[in-house]
Amino acid sequence: MAFTHIRIPAGEKISVNKDYSLNVPNNPIIPFIEGDGIGRDITPVMRKVVDAAVTRAYGGKRSIAWMEVYAGEKAVATYGNNTWLPAETFQAVREYVVSIKGPLTTPVGGGIRSLNVSLRQELDLYVCLRPVRYFKGVPSPVKEPEKTDMVIFRENSEDIYAGIEWPSGSPEAQKLIAFLQREMGVKKIRFPETSAIGIKPVSREGTERLVRRAIQYAIANDRPSVTLVHKGNIMKFTEGGFKSWGYELAQREFGAQLIDQGPWMRLNNPKTGKEIVIKDVIADAFLQQILLRPAEYSVIATLNLNGDYISDALAAQVGGIGIAPGANLSDTVAMFEATHGTAPKYAGKDMVNPGSMILSAEMMLRHLGWVEAADLILKGMEGAISARTVTYDFARLMPGATQVSCSGFGDAIIGSMK
Numbered sequence: 001m002a003f004t005h006i007r008i009p010a011g012e013k014i015s016v017n018k019d020y021s022l023n024v025p026n027n028p029i030i031p032f033i034e035g036d037g038i039g040r041d042i043t044p045v046m047r048k049v050v051d052a053a054v055t056r057a058y059g060g061k062r063s064i065a066w067m068e069v070y071a072g073e074k075a076v077a078t079y080g081n082n083t084w085l086p087a088e089t090f091q092a093v094r095e096y097v098v099s100i101k102g103p104l105t106t107p108v109g110g111g112i113r114s115l116n117v118s119l120r121q122e123l124d125l126y127v128c129l130r131p132v133r134y135f136k137g138v139p140s141p142v143k144e145p146e147k148t149d150m151v152i153f154r155e156n157s158e159d160i161y162a163g164i165e166w167p168s169g170s171p172e173a174q175k176l177i178a179f180l181q182r183e184m185g186v187k188k189i190r191f192p193e194t195s196a197i198g199i200k201p202v203s204r205e206g207t208e209r210l211v212r213r214a215i216q217y218a219i220a221n222d223r224p225s226v227t228l229v230h231k232g233n234i235m236k237f238t239e240g241g242f243k244s245w246g247y248e249l250a251q252r253e254f255g256a257q258l259i260d261q262g263p264w265m266r267l268n269n270p271k272t273g274k275e276i277v278i279k280d281v282i283a284d285a286f287l288q289q290i291l292l293r294p295a296e297y298s299v300i301a302t303l304n305l306n307g308d309y310i311s312d313a314l315a316a317q318v319g320g321i322g323i324a325p326g327a328n329l330s331d332t333v334a335m336f337e338a339t340h341g342t343a344p345k346y347a348g349k350d351m352v353n354p355g356s357m358i359l360s361a362e363m364m365l366r367h368l369g370w371v372e373a374a375d376l377i378l379k380g381m382e383g384a385i386s387a388r389t390v391t392y393d394f395a396r397l398m399p400g401a402t403q404v405s406c407s408g409f410g411d412a413i414i415g416s417m418k
């Protein structure tokens with residue numbers, strides 16, 4: 001079907017096999033969303049770095065055909081009529097299988113709901129995958145940042161992010177509160193007249209598909225443990241359910257056995273024969289342990305809100321959200337995106353760190369199987385940082401470093417690929 005505003009470049013579509021593996025042509029069409037705020041700074045730099053890596057790795061045999069698709073402020077400017085997320089953007093992202101996006105603005109307290117969350121929900125991108133690793137030379141607030149090496153699997157389709165909530169005083173909130181009080185015997189709403197109210201759906205299916213992907217990842221990548229992070233002591237049936245269903249899945253599908261009386265379990269990695277420990281920790285305790293004993297954690301499986309908080313907290317330990325990459329995944333579609341937002345005060349200043357988006361693209365290249373190009377991006381990033389050529393966020397913590405612009409950092413990465 002023809003698009004209205006999306007221009008299809010010369011190139012070929014990626015397709016998905018029955019076993020979810022990809023057929024990647026040498027000139028795949030990759031949709032990209034520029035993003036709001038600093039999106040206009042970091043997205044062009046990401047594209048330039050990726051193109052340089054691909055050219056260097058494959059000498060013209062492979063190239064990416066970038067296809068701009070629209071969301072956020074640029075969509076409204078392009079489509080009019082207050083169109084924040086055009087239907088053809090969903091269609092393109094689904095049809096072309098692998099895409100990358102810049103950050104999108106979400107107003108607080110009113111206005112449109114999160115476009116980021118809408119994309120994830122609509123496309124059922126149920127895994128938010130956020131690896132957190134240290135690059136040598138990056139300034140960090142902790143003494144041994146290299147001990148932080150975790151991969152977060154954040155459930156991306158349910159929890160309070162489902163957006164089922166009503167404002168204080170609204171007829172809907174009043175109706176729901178009255179129902180809870182009259183029909184469900186609820187007596188614990190402290191200020192029923194003025195309460196806003198939200199609903200937190202957490203399902204067995206949603207938990208199982210997320211935890212399954214986390215364990216599969218641990219097996220494929222020779223990781224020593226998977227930790228279920230939850231607040232099940234307080235939210236017994238939602239977060240507590242996540243914990244129980246996660247353990248049950250590990251037993252049922254991966255043959256995990258209790259360690260002593262449990263609840264911790266172990267399973268044998270069928271690829272390596274090594275042990276993988278399945279454990280759990282309560283979310284608040286986890287947030288202090290990642291600072292005190294980060295080496296004890298490897299793969300993390302958690303619910304949507306916990307995963308949002310944990311992502312930024314862990315990113316800070318290894319240098320900040322300027323270099324925190326990520327991906328949103330369904331069984332077939334993959335949409336890569338940075339962990340950070342639109343940082344509006346820096347928009348258009350060619351100043352911020354493009355590292356998060358570049359490393360998200362590095363994950364994307366690896367997902368395509370273009371590992372040589374992905375490796376070149378890592379080499380370039382490591383080279384630029386070790387030469388102490390960095391953007392403001394690192395420079396302010398690295399006395400004597402050379403501060404460069406957003407685009408200057410991209411050029412330093414390209415220069416270090418040699």
Ligand SMILES: NC(=O)C1=CN([C@@H]2O[C@H](COP(=O)(O)OP(=O)(O)OC[C@H]3O[C@@H](n4cnc5c(N)ncnc54)[C@H](OP(=O)(O)O)[C@@H]3O)[C@@H](O)[C@H]2O)C=CC1
Pocket residue numbers: 038102103104105106107116321322337338339340341342343344352353354355356393
């Ligand atoms: N996936 C997405 O699209 C996301 C969108 N958002 C949205 O973004 C908007 C702004 O959110 P906000 O809470 O300010 O969070 P942001 O992540 O946009 O920014 C917070 C701070 O993080 C630092 N930062 C962010 N990105 C970079 C970068 N590339 N390089 C260096 N430093 C960086 C800056 O710190 P400093 O001031 O110290 O320099 C910045 O002020 C909101 O509308 C929010 O909803 C938020 C998160 C994810």
Ligand SMILES: O=C(O)CCC(=O)C(=O)O
Pocket residue numbers: 104105106114115116117308311339341
């Ligand atoms: O959608 C948003 O505006 C924020 C999302 C967010 O913080 C995240 O995904 O990490």
Ligand SMILES: [Mg+2]
Pocket residue numbers: 308309311312339
């Ligand atoms: Mg966040």
